Amino acid sequence: MSLEMERRVAKLEQEMMDLRQEVESLRRQQNVEKPSTLSAKKPMIDQFAPKPAQNLKPNSELKPKPRTMTDPEKKVQPQRSLEERMMWALPKLFMVILVMGVLWGLKLVSDYGYLSNEVKIILAYTLSLALAAIAYMLERKKIGSSAVTISLYGGAFIVGILTTAASAILYEIIGLTMALCITVVYIGYGIVISYLKKNEVLTIFVAFTSLLLPYLLEYMNFSPIIILIYVVVLFTMLQFVIYQHKQKLALYIASFFSVLAVSIIAFMNQDNRVVFAIGFLIVLSIFYTSWCRLYNAESKLKYMHVGLQFSIGAFSLLLLNFIIRPINYSEALLLIVVCLFAALAGYGYKQKWQEAFDSAVTLAFMTLCNTLLVMNLPEKVDYLLIPFITFAGVMMSLRLRISMMKVVSSFSFMITLALSFIIHEPTPFFSIDHASLIMPGIYLLIIYLYARRPKETLTSFEKFMKEMFMVDIVAVLTTGYFLAYIGKLDVTYFAGVGHIPHLMCIILALLFTGSLLVSTKYKGRALTPVLSVFFILFTLMLEVIPYNMQGIEWLNIVTRIVYIAVIVAIMIDLLMKGRIYQTYHAQMEKLLDPIVSASVVFTMISIWGLISQLSYNSLLDWKLSIAFTTITLFLTASISLWLSTVRDLRTLRMTGLVILVFAFIKLIFFDLSALDLLIRAVLFITIGGIGLLLSGRLLRK
Secondary structure (H helix, E strand, O other): OOHHHHHHHHHHHHHHHHHHHHHHHHHOOOOOOOOOHHHHHHHHHHHHOOHHHHHOOOOOOOOOOOOOOOHHHHHOOOOOOHHHHHHHHHHHHHHHHHHHHHHHHHHHHHHOOOOOHHHHHHHHHHHHHHHHHHHHHHHHOOOOOHHHHHHHHHHHHHHHHHHHHHHHHHOOOOOHHHHHHHHHHHHHHHHHHHHHHOOHHHHHHHHHHHOOHHHHHHHOOOOHHHHHHHHHHHHHHHHHHHHHOOOHHHHHHHHHHHHHHHHHHHHHOOOOHHHHHHHHHHHHHHHHHHHHHHOOOOOOOHHHHHHHHHHHHHHHHHHHHHHOOOOOOHHHHHHHHHHHHHHHHHHHHHOOOHHHHHHHHHHHHHHHHHHHHHOOOOOOOHHHHHHHHHHHHHHHHHHHOOHHHHHHHHHHHHHHHHHHHHHOOOOOOOOHHHHHHHHHHHHHHHHHHHHOOOOOOOOHHHHHHHHOOHHHHHHHHHHHHHHHHHHHHHHHHOOOOOOOOHHHHHHHHHHHHHHHHOOHHHHOOOHHHHHHHHHHHHHHHHHOOOOOOOOOHHHHHHHHHHHHHHHHHHHHHHHOOOHHHHHOHHHHHHHHHHHHHHHHHHHHHHHHHHHHHHHHOOOOOHHHHHHHHHHHHHHHHHHHHHHHHHHOOHHHHHHHHHHHHHHHHHHHHHHHHHOOHHHHHHHHHHHHHHHHHHHHHHHHO
């Protein structure tokens, strides 16, 4: 048998063993093969392999192939620790401190009159060139760390830019045109150094400093068109550095300051707004082109990058609205932006970037709605469109689960919500103004229902929001907005003197009762506690003190009766171990006694307030009101003592005894002198009957 045949037999034997092992693993329903597979193959191969084949030379054809590294193995690089990052950042910090010290030293020397302005400028330029030369020498001789070298190059750039600005504006030593030329040279130097040194911090600083020049050019009375061209060219040149070295953070910062620079210069010049808008669109197009080339869908930070992309897009859309406001047919420019975002969405769909596609579609939709706002639509349609645009941004951020996108869109939505509620009124009832009040509340409800949907895993931001009760706060905000809306309706259509929102108070009582019946899974953890606080507060405010309600006294009385009915219903449910008791079973075992005692007291106070209100409105004689209040005290004391005996509630028993003592004091020291003989007799007969009935019940127990 030849050597080639032996190799083929051995290979077939290996494949047969692999198949056997796979069949065994499927039978046992195991996903991982046993480590002994290789050891099981060797004996069978040796049986068929002859002895001469076992003594092959090292340089034979069966030499194993060298292992090649895969791409992920080649790309994995050790990450710097926090301590190493701090050590690399120290040279840059010390360079800034050194530059500030030198500048202050020159100012101090100037204040004492030792040096003229010309000498100071020459020394500052000398320092700039010296720093660059020292950095070059250290790099050439390979002395010191690269962090120190980069800091020296950056220090030369800082000193040169500041010196040029001071010499042209503060001291007026050199002409503005010459200062501009020197500044452009320094900016070119900064871009070249950033490209060669591959340092993102240096790129960011060069971009930030260079984009301050447009304001200097505005001061120098340069043509706004030249300033716009400068910003566009500078931003374009920075893309070579950013793309070559994959500097994503530098891209975001440079883009932000570029669109901001174009916007500010446009605001300072009323003419040529169309040109500025076109320049703005060019900058935005360059940003999204670079973003698509740098975006990595497999990165762990992809959600953050999509959020930054959305944030810059939304911010740019806001600035563009201010730029194009005085332009005729401004909707055409917005349609171009829609096409830009649509192209971004199409590219994301082609690359299968789901998050980027959804973000771009959202931006395109928001821009399209914005286009409708600037068109000649019916009056007040924008009242409905603006909240809907911000609502769409919130929903898309919740769908994508992008943290920064959530923050930006939620902030915009809350501002729009507050302004919409403050500006609009529910008059007339069937109007766009009234619909503009209703729709944000519906949006809040939809956001809450979507935000509380279950998730298999939570991001770190979502875990933080859960710990901060954010979804529960949304439930409270939704309910609060609904109550505030009812309050506006109440003040507009029902409230009389004093503008007391009785309808809102009734809805509050009903919502509080409903929240007690709903599981925490659906209502959140914060809604019931917040509503309970407001329910108690309004009970004390509305139920105790009588007040005048001209024309609609019935609404006052109905409100009081509703609050009494709610308190009594809750108390009965707890005592009968009904739905509310079962929902809060763990808490009710310890808090049943104090809650029932407090409910009895609140019921008594509310009934007392109702009697006083009837007397205040001349619906009940004042003598009868005195008798009814006394009867209420004795009834409350009797019921409390009876329930405490039946349910073995110690706090309720003490409450009943205190009320009983107070009732006797009122009866003896006040009612005897205030009531006539007939009412006094009826009162004593009623109280005596109540007392005998109570005594019999207690003694029976």
